[in-house]
Amino acid sequence: MLDARGRGADYLVRRHYFRWPEALPWLIAIACFFVFPNRMTFGGQVLIMIMFALSLDLILGYAGIVTLGHAAFFGIGAYTVALASLRLGWSEPISGIVVGGLVAGLAGAVVGWFIVRYRGLTLLMLTIAFAAMLQESGNLRSDITGGYDGLPGLVFDPLLGTFQYDLYGHTNYWYVLIVLAVIFYFVRRTVYSPFGQALTGIRENVRRMHAIGSPVHRRLVTVYAISAAIAGVAGALFTQTNAYVTLAVFDFDNSAKVMVMLILGGAGRLYGPFLGAAVYMILEDYFSKLSPTFWQLGIGLLLVLAVLFARRGLLGLAEDARSLLAGSERGSFASRRLVWKRDYWNAIGSSAFDGAVIGFLAGFAVNLKEADLMMSYVTGMPARAIIFTLGGAAIGAAINAVALLIASRTAVEEPPS
Amino acid sequence: MPHFAIVAVSILFDGLAYAMFLFITSVGLSVTMGLMGFVNLAHGAFAMAGGYVVVSLTRSYGVGFVPSLIIASVLIGLISARLERRLYQRLYKSTDLEQVLLTIGLAFMAIATATYFYGPIPKSVPLPDWLEGDVNLGFRAFPSYRAFLIAIGVVLIAVLWYAFERTNIGAKIRAAVDNRRMAESVGINVDRLFTLTFAVGSGLAALGGGLAIQLFGLTPSFAVLYLVLFLIVVAVGGLGSLKGTLLAALVIGIIDTGGKYAFPVAGNLFIYAITAIVLLYKPTGFFGRE
Amino acid sequence: MTAAALQVEGLNRAFGALPVTRDVNLTLERGARRALIGPNGAGKTTLVNLITGVLKPHSGRVLLDGDDITGLSQAARARRGLARTFQINQLFRGLTVLENLCMTIGERDGHCNNLWRSAGSRRVVIDEALDHLDSLRLTDDALKLVRELPYGRQRLVEIAIALAQKPRVLLLDEPAAGVPSSESHLILDVVAALDPDIAVLIIEHDMDVVFRFAKEITVLVQGAVFTQGTPNEIMNNEQVRAVYLGQESHRGDRHG
Numbered sequence: 001m002l003d004a005r006g007r008g009a010d011y012l013v014r015r016h017y018f019r020w021p022e023a024l025p026w027l028i029a030i031a032c033f034f035v036f037p038n039r040m041t042f043g044g045q046v047l048i049m050i051m052f053a054l055s056l057d058l059i060l061g062y063a064g065i066v067t068l069g070h071a072a073f074f075g076i077g078a079y080t081v082a083l084a085s086l087r088l089g090w091s092e093p094i095s096g097i098v099v100g101g102l103v104a105g106l107a108g109a110v111v112g113w114f115i116v117r118y119r120g121l122t123l124l125m126l127t128i129a130f131a132a133m134l135q136e137s138g139n140l141r142s143d144i145t146g147g148y149d150g151l152p153g154l155v156f157d158p159l160l161g162t163f164q165y166d167l168y169g170h171t172n173y174w175y176v177l178i179v180l181a182v183i184f185y186f187v188r189r190t191v192y193s194p195f196g197q198a199l200t201g202i203r204e205n206v207r208r209m210h211a212i213g214s215p216v217h218r219r220l221v222t223v224y225a226i227s228a229a230i231a232g233v234a235g236a237l238f239t240q241t242n243a244y245v246t247l248a249v250f251d252f253d254n255s256a257k258v259m260v261m262l263i264l265g266g267a268g269r270l271y272g273p274f275l276g277a278a279v280y281m282i283l284e285d286y287f288s289k290l291s292p293t294f295w296q297l298g299i300g301l302l303l304v305l306a307v308l309f310a311r312r313g314l315l316g317l318a319e320d321a322r323s324l325l326a327g328s329e330r331g332s333f334a335s336r337r338l339v340w341k342r343d344y345w346n347a348i349g350s351s352a353f354d355g356a357v358i359g360f361l362a363g364f365a366v367n368l369k370e371a372d373l374m375m376s377y378v379t380g381m382p383a384r385a386i387i388f389t390l391g392g393a394a395i396g397a398a399i400n401a402v403a404l405l406i407a408s409r410t411a412v413e414e415p416p417s
Numbered sequence: 418m419p420h421f422a423i424v425a426v427s428i429l430f431d432g433l434a435y436a437m438f439l440f441i442t443s444v445g446l447s448v449t450m451g452l453m454g455f456v457n458l459a460h461g462a463f464a465m466a467g468g469y470v471v472v473s474l475t476r477s478y479g480v481g482f483v484p485s486l487i488i489a490s491v492l493i494g495l496i497s498a499r500l501e502r503r504l505y506q507r508l509y510k511s512t513d514l515e516q517v518l519l520t521i522g523l524a525f526m527a528i529a530t531a532t533y534f535y536g537p538i539p540k541s542v543p544l545p546d547w548l549e550g551d552v553n554l555g556f557r558a559f560p561s562y563r564a565f566l567i568a569i570g571v572v573l574i575a576v577l578w579y580a581f582e583r584t585n586i587g588a589k590i591r592a593a594v595d596n597r598r599m600a601e602s603v604g605i606n607v608d609r610l611f612t613l614t615f616a617v618g619s620g621l622a623a624l625g626g627g628l629a630i631q632l633f634g635l636t637p638s639f640a641v642l643y644l645v646l647f648l649i650v651v652a653v654g655g656l657g658s659l660k661g662t663l664l665a666a667l668v669i670g671i672i673d674t675g676g677k678y679a680f681p682v683a684g685n686l687f688i689y690a691i692t693a694i695v696l697l698y699k700p701t702g703f704f705g706r707e
Numbered sequence: 708m709t710a711a712a713l714q715v716e717g718l719n720r721a722f723g724a725l726p727v728t729r730d731v732n733l734t735l736e737r738g739a740r741r742a743l744i745g746p747n748g749a750g751k752t753t754l755v756n757l758i759t760g761v762l763k764p765h766s767g768r769v770l771l772d773g774d775d776i777t778g779l780s781q782a783a784r785a786r787r788g789l790a791r792t793f794q795i796n797q798l799f800r801g802l803t804v805l806e807n808l809c810m811t812i813g814e815r816d817g818h819c820n821n822l823w824r825s826a827g828s829r830r831v832v833i834d835e836a837l838d839h840l841d842s843l844r845l846t847d848d849a850l851k852l853v854r855e856l857p858y859g860r861q862r863l864v865e866i867a868i869a870l871a872q873k874p875r876v877l878l879l880d881e882p883a884a885g886v887p888s889s890e891s892h893l894i895l896d897v898v899a900a901l902d903p904d905i906a907v908l909i910i911e912h913d914m915d916v917v918f919r920f921a922k923e924i925t926v927l928v929q930g931a932v933f934t935q936g937t938p939n940e941i942m943n944n945e946q947v948r949a950v951y952l953g954q955e956s957h958r959g960d961r962h963g
Contacts, residue, residue: 004846004847004849005837005840005841005846005849007849007850008805008833008837008840008846008849008850009830009833009834009837011803011805011850012805012806012809012826012827012833013827013828013830013833014827015825015826015827016825016826016827060514066513066514066517068517114697118696118700120513121450121456121513121648121651121652121656122652122696122700122701124513124517124648125648125649125652125692125696126692126693126696126697128645128648128689129649129689129690129692129693129696130693132645132685132689133686133689133690133693136683136684136685136686136689137686139682139684140682140683140684140686189822189823189825190822190823192825192826192827193821193822193823193824193825193826194813194818194819194820194821194824194826194829194832195819195820195821195822196822196826197806197809197810197813197819197826198810198813198814198819200799200801200802201799201802201810201814204799204800204801204802205797205798205799205800207793207797208797208798208799208868209782209814210761210780210781210782210785211759211781211782211785211790211791211793211797212782212785212790212810212811212814212815212868212872213782213783213784213785213786213814213815213872214782214814214819215782216782219819222822252641252645256521259518260518263514263518293529293532293533294529296525296526296528296529296532297525297526297529297530297533299522299525300521300522300523300524300525300526300527300528300529301522301526302522303518303519303521303522303525304519304522304523304526306518306522307508307511307515307518307519307522308507308519311515350503351503354499354503365534
């Protein structure tokens with residue numbers, strides 16, 4: 001057995017070695033081609049979103065830069081390829097995405113140089129403003145960009161001169177998968193490099209980084225440019241695989257969506273984007289066809305629950321579950337006895353009250369929806385009022401009870417509500 | 418009157434009305450963010466909810482427009498206070514990102530709920546007679562509704578200014594914004610202060626939402642569409658500053674109105690450009706603390 | 708004549724209308740062991756912030772080995788051999804102790820400019836980090852997350868990071884602050900065993916520590932240098948006692 005010193009060295013030396021579970025996402029991606037051959041257009045879009053989320057992971061998960069405007073670089077890549085094809089007749093796809101990535105990366109370097117010194121609301125607003133300004137400027141010159149109607153019917157050469165695009169998106173799927181693999185390889189190297197280490201340092205404690213002599217600004221601009229370039233490649237692939245692009249690529253919604261995907265999977269982890277983007281896209285595809293309203297409610301609820309119970313995303317939950325099963329001290333699920341405090345009853349009662357009020361109002365609103373009249377709610381339909389109110393109280397109490405059960409088993413800093 | 422002056426007066430008037438709407442809706446967000454550093458992206462949802470309460474009250478229950486505004490503000494204020502106590506309080510020590518995600522999630526849920534009950538089609542409100550038509554100020558006739566909006570805005574500004582600068586509570590809020598720990602050690606109950614401020618701010622947002630129906634029409638996506646605008650006003654004005662919010666609202670309201678008149682194609686470009694310029698030059702906004 | 712390791716000349720700084728540093732002159736020779744003492748609010752941490760570049764002075768100069776570093780950023784000064792610890796730990800709490808050290812060494816030697824080769828392949832860095840841990844008896848904690856350590860051991864990591872920068876000048880801001888008295892000897896032993904070539908300035912309130920460690924003392928009052936001298940001179944200085952009456956905490960009843 002190694003001594004403490006040896007173990008320490010061993011841990012760091014081995015950290016970047018490939019572990020067999022890392023092959024899993026790739027095997028699954030390849031398998032999907034054979035299992036779902038008629039969903040390959042969708043599959044290609046999922047892979048593109050994974051790439052986009054991966055780019056965000058670099059700056060948000062590893063460097064700690066919170067941005068709601070990353071769609072700007074996705075859009076830059078998308079439009080570079082589109083305009084190059086349309087106006088310069090540059091329809092070779094591979095060089096197209098390289099150029100798209102470079103242009104986006106350059107934009108990232110310039111914008112980043114100005115904004116990475118800020119944090120918090122200021123940074124958030126600057127990123128939102130940049131993406132929005134690109135979108136509005138694009139609308140101003142809709143003669144070039146096609147505005148919100150976009151540029152349809154783009155044409156691209158066959159890949160490497162031989163692989164034609166097909167209606168089923170088969171060629172596209174392999175194309176995007178291979179590009180994703182190449183990009184992922186570089187991202188993985190960066191994350192495990194000393195530079196990647198410095199990024200986590202900046203995220204953890206930027207004051208300390210300054211004090212040990214780290215050129216923080218330079219590091220952040222570098223990673224911002226790299227992230228922008230990758231987002232640009234994702235955007236370029238988007239244009240190529242859809243043969244179509246509109247100004248909607250710059251939407252605030254897209255920036256928010258990719259952030260949700262990343263958090264869902266787990267930010268600051270290499271495979272968080274894979275899990276998050278895939279799960280989100282699949283759920284969205286299924287539920288928004290069922291009912292867009294229901295999907296929006298679901299995603300909102302998911303976000304709230306994620307922040308309250310699963311801050312580190314699905315991968316974080318998986319880690320916690322594993323350490324719970326293994327019974328180790330690490331992870332936030334230490335094996336503790338169930339401790340029931342007296343204030344818990346207070347909390348549950350409070351939630352029951354909230355639930356009752358919400359239930360009562362819900363009944364009221366359902367009434368409104370059914371009969372847009374001045375119908376007296378309580379006297380006219382007492383049964384409904386009672387059921388809704390009591391039902392609400394029960395649900396509220398139950399939710400809080402479960403939450404407290406979970407919280408009391410884990411090492412959690414928050415006091416009971 | 419020369420044509421140019423007529424146009425200028427129109428722009429100023431409309432811009433002022435728009436600015437009043439922005440101020441009323443955003444001031445709560447500015448003070449709460451300055452006071453507690455809590456990023457509440459559900460603020461737009463409070464405005465939207467206020468609007469829908471007004472719609473329901475006026476259309477389904479025949480309540481007058483102005484009473485509906487008051488009821489909506491109070492109702493949303495109370496609900497938001499409850500929400501703050503039960504949910505938001507847990508996240509005061511969390512990172513900005515977590516606060517952003519939680520409140521955006523709440524906003525989505527609110528939008529979905531509103532869509533379910535009211536549908537996606539824009540709603541309008543029946544206005545009382547005295548708000549329809551124009552009011553004649555001698556040299557020109559102005560739309561009564563916008564004049565009303567400006568009047569309410571001015572009254573609220575005066576009330577808020579008085580409350581902030583001349584009352585005990587206002588002093589406590591200003592102290593807590595300036596240095597929370599110091600305020601706590603002097604015996605100010607910052608938590609309770611915050612709940613009160615939050616409730617008033619959300620109530621004002623609901624009021625703004627109710628007032629906005631006539632200007633922009635009300636759809637569920639109001640909650641996120643205008644959220645970015647509120648955030649801009651708050652960021653540009655400076656967190657926790659009443660006069661900052663006012664100045665930012667005026668600048669953005671008037672320049673946006675003027676910009677849309679002169680270059681309609683440019684859309685919101687001017688607003689975003691102003692935001693970027695101001696923030697790059699002074700990251701904490703006009704009157705924000707360093 | 709060789710330049711002093713650290714030279715502070717006429718440093719001035721005010722916050723608004725309040726002067727917090729007034730015409731301060733200070734010299735640290737190589738191998739210096741100087742303590743900076745003064746009543747609360749005297750501006751000791753502010754002075755360290757001015758020296759390290761966290762704050763910019765309104766006038767005055769800071770010289771490191773004779774070079775004027777007044778215009779340099781905090782990071783640039785650190786790269787030239789100026790290291791400090793903070794009064795409240797500033798560590799990478801979510802990372803392991805070993806990673807904290809490797810990061811410091813990586814930045815020091817410029818490894819962190821490398822995006823390609825893995826951090827794990829830098830045996831040299833890892834070995835040096837482990838050496839530092841060994842010398843501070845932190846090796847057993849190498850793979851623990853910093854936030855899981857008791858505060859006293861975290862304080863040791865804070866010092867380890869400063870030492871891993873291989874500084875020529877080391878500024879310690881109350882290194883034993885917040886450490887339970889049962890553990891403070893760990894800190895003090897480290898401070899006592901510092902490389903004799905490093906010039907050290909230590910801010911401290913505990914007079915026992917000061918007298919055990921310092922060869923020279925600077926007394927700062929209301930932002931200005933009140934007096935300087937050897938420990939004996941300071942101890943017997945009536946004015947210093949007056950300034951300190953009722954202000955500082957110490958073991959033993961040495962001063963009134």
